[in-house]
Amino acid sequence: MSAAMAAVSPAADTLLNVERLTMRFGGLIAINDVSFVAKRRQITGIIGPNGAGKTTLFNCITGFYKPTVGRLTLHGDAGHTYLLEQMDGFRIGQKARVARTFQNIRLFTGMSVLENLMVAQHNKLMLASGYTVLGLFGWPSFRRAERDARDKAVHWLEKTRLIGVADQPAGSLPYGDQRRLEIARAMCTDPIMLCLDEPAAGLNPRESADLNSLLLSIRDEFGIGLLLIEHDMSVVMGISDHIVVLDYGRKIAEGTPLDIRNDPAVIRAYLGEDGQE
Amino acid sequence: MEWLFELFHQVNYELPKFVQFLIVGLTLGSIYGLIAIGYTMVYGIIGMINFAHGDIYMIGAFQAMIVLLICGTLGISWVPLQLLLMLVVAVALTAAYGWSVERIAYRPLRGTQRLAPLISAIGMSIFLQNYVQLVQGPRPKPVEPVISGGVTVLTRADGFVAQLGYLQIVIVLLTVALMAGFTLLITRTSLGRAQRACEQDMKMASLLGVNVDRTISLTFVMGAGLAAVAGMMVTLYWGNNDFHMGFNAGIKAFTAAVLGGIGSLPGAMLGGVLIGLIEAFWSGYFTAEYKDVAAFSILVLVLIFRPTGLLGRPEVEKV
Numbered sequence: 001m002s003a004a005m006a007a008v009s010p011a012a013d014t015l016l017n018v019e020r021l022t023m024r025f026g027g028l029i030a031i032n033d034v035s036f037v038a039k040r041r042q043i044t045g046i047i048g049p050n051g052a053g054k055t056t057l058f059n060c061i062t063g064f065y066k067p068t069v070g071r072l073t074l075h076g077d078a079g080h081t082y083l084l085e086q087m088d089g090f091r092i093g094q095k096a097r098v099a100r101t102f103q104n105i106r107l108f109t110g111m112s113v114l115e116n117l118m119v120a121q122h123n124k125l126m127l128a129s130g131y132t133v134l135g136l137f138g139w140p141s142f143r144r145a146e147r148d149a150r151d152k153a154v155h156w157l158e159k160t161r162l163i164g165v166a167d168q169p170a171g172s173l174p175y176g177d178q179r180r181l182e183i184a185r186a187m188c189t190d191p192i193m194l195c196l197d198e199p200a201a202g203l204n205p206r207e208s209a210d211l212n213s214l215l216l217s218i219r220d221e222f223g224i225g226l227l228l229i230e231h232d233m234s235v236v237m238g239i240s241d242h243i244v245v246l247d248y249g250r251k252i253a254e255g256t257p258l259d260i261r262n263d264p265a266v267i268r269a270y271l272g273e274d275g276q277e
Numbered sequence: 278m279e280w281l282f283e284l285f286h287q288v289n290y291e292l293p294k295f296v297q298f299l300i301v302g303l304t305l306g307s308i309y310g311l312i313a314i315g316y317t318m319v320y321g322i323i324g325m326i327n328f329a330h331g332d333i334y335m336i337g338a339f340q341a342m343i344v345l346l347i348c349g350t351l352g353i354s355w356v357p358l359q360l361l362l363m364l365v366v367a368v369a370l371t372a373a374y375g376w377s378v379e380r381i382a383y384r385p386l387r388g389t390q391r392l393a394p395l396i397s398a399i400g401m402s403i404f405l406q407n408y409v410q411l412v413q414g415p416r417p418k419p420v421e422p423v424i425s426g427g428v429t430v431l432t433r434a435d436g437f438v439a440q441l442g443y444l445q446i447v448i449v450l451l452t453v454a455l456m457a458g459f460t461l462l463i464t465r466t467s468l469g470r471a472q473r474a475c476e477q478d479m480k481m482a483s484l485l486g487v488n489v490d491r492t493i494s495l496t497f498v499m500g501a502g503l504a505a506v507a508g509m510m511v512t513l514y515w516g517n518n519d520f521h522m523g524f525n526a527g528i529k530a531f532t533a534a535v536l537g538g539i540g541s542l543p544g545a546m547l548g549g550v551l552i553g554l555i556e557a558f559w560s561g562y563f564t565a566e567y568k569d570v571a572a573f574s575i576l577v578l579v580l581i582f583r584p585t586g587l588l589g590r591p592e593v594e595k596v
Contacts, residue, residue, distance in 0.1 A: 062484060063484075064480070089480070089483045089484065090483040090484075090486055090487060090488050090489060091486075092484075093483070093484050093485055093486035093487075094486035094488070099484070099485075100484055102481075106478055106480075106481045108473070108474050108477045108478060108481070108482075109477065110473070110477055111470070111473060111474065111477070115470055115473075118467070118470055119470050119471060119474040119482065119485060119487065120485045120486075121467075122467050122470065122471045122474075122485065122486065122487045123486050123487075125467035126467050126468065126471070146467075185485070189485055189486055
């Protein structure tokens with residue numbers, strides 16, 4: 001109902017409007033008629049038991065899968081809207097500016113930490129370097145763009161406390177550092193929406209608290225919207241502004257963390273039965 | 278003391294020949310190395326052996342030859358200008374061929390079975406050979422030497438002269454310069470970074486907004502450009518182009534890429550130089566007829582004992 005209203009007149013702070021999204025793989029329905037709205041300057045948590053369709057949802061948003069049914073509207077800056085389900089994978093990053101991190105970390109392990117962040121700024125540099133031709137001859141505009149890109153990378157390395165390992169191969173970092181690097185890399189693409197797939201997985205409580213403050217500062221400083229899949233309840237409940245609960249591909253609840261905590265359907269599906277593990 | 282003197286004498290006698298083989302080997306190796314880079318880069322980024330690459334090199338050789346003939350008709354006889362024109366036109370046109378081959382024969386098959394583009398590549402190779410045979414005729418085309426002469430390095434008492442041709446100097450220097458420029462391109466520029474990123478995780482690169490298709494196209498363009506330079510060098514060096522010349526050179530360069538470690542750029546160059554040297558010394562000290570056997574035996578041995586090549590990384594399981 002709320003989705004239908006949003007389609008008629010999207011509220012000014014609507015960032016992503018998911019409408020009646022369905023994803024079928026043969027006979028398996030991974031996502032079944034899910035609608036919700038993610039807002040700017042908000043962290044939207046997506047929770048649900050294993051196999052609820054959370055990662056599939058991300059894969060639809062970032063172009064890995066073409067949804068069977070449904071519409072994904074991203075309201076970009078300056079009134080541009082993008083229908084994500086119709087875009088090529090790389091344009092979702094380039095034009096619609098949706099960035100994402102993965103459950104199993106996908107860094108360019110053979111490249112240095114700094115280079116990982118530079119790849120994320122490839123488009124800008126490619127333009128500035130006149131598609132490499134001018135860049136080879138040290139054209140000033142390219143040098144300036146390269147320096148700006150480096151500054152930005154350094155800024156994020158400082159923010160994620162990775163500046164000391166900037167020149168090491170990304171694959172050699174400890175697990176927690178790799179997680180933060182992935183977030184830094186995603187932020188270097190200048191996203192307006194950041195999708196985080198279990199960023200706290202495998203982190204110890206201290207690192208996880210760190211992550212919370214990093215995500216909150218991203219929300220507040222850059223005014224972007226975050227979509228957050230997470231199993232760690234201290235993270236989700238602690239920082240989400242809005243939570244969507246999926247179970248067997250359906251949306252079973254939606255609301256503030258407080259609502260979700262007290263929702264009987266959620267307790268039954270999620271916290272009650274699987275909460276013991 | 279007597280034997281030492283004898284040995285010295287022997288070495289002194291053999292040295293000029295050795296040096297001559299070394300020079301020839303390095304020249305050949307440069308040419309193989311330039312072709313090998315095309316194989317290794319394409320393999321690195323999409324994990325496919327581009328069997329049409331040898332024929333792209335053949336196209337490059339023909340382009341260079343045609344430019345040279347046109348220069349002759351137009352009366353351009355200043356050698357540096359001839360060389361520059363050959364270089365620019367051959368590289369540009371051959372790069373266009375490389376781009377088209379990828380666009381027509383490989384891109385539509387991306388994401389299907391691994392074998393499909395490979396077979397498509399073999400088809401492309403046959404097509405290019407037949408195309409050149411049709412438009413240029415089946416007979417070898419002789420080309421007049423453009424750069425002749427050289428400097429004498431060593432002379433032996435019986436009159437054997439080890440000579441370093443000016444052309445050989447040009448070939449080796451041009452190769453070194455190209456390699457340096459190329460290394461810069463791959464390590465320093467954004468395009469190079471994008472290529473390395475695509476090599477490691479294409480999906481992830483695409484999520485970061487890298488246009489993967491374009492990056493792959495540019496890889497083919499670069500490989501074809503370098504192959505064109507090799508083709509031009511061969512046109513100047515041997516001056517005997519035929520439509521089938523890409524096959525042998527292509528397989529040799531592929532051997533070089535495997536020997537150096539496929540996927541590794543310095544490896545391709547090292548492999549090229551090694552294959553060139555092996556061929557030169559084998560032809561010099563044993564028999565020229567079996568030089569291909571020597572080169573391909575190396576391929577077999579490398580595949581058995583060191584499948585990752587000299588500088589290659591061990592294959593990492595992709596998740």
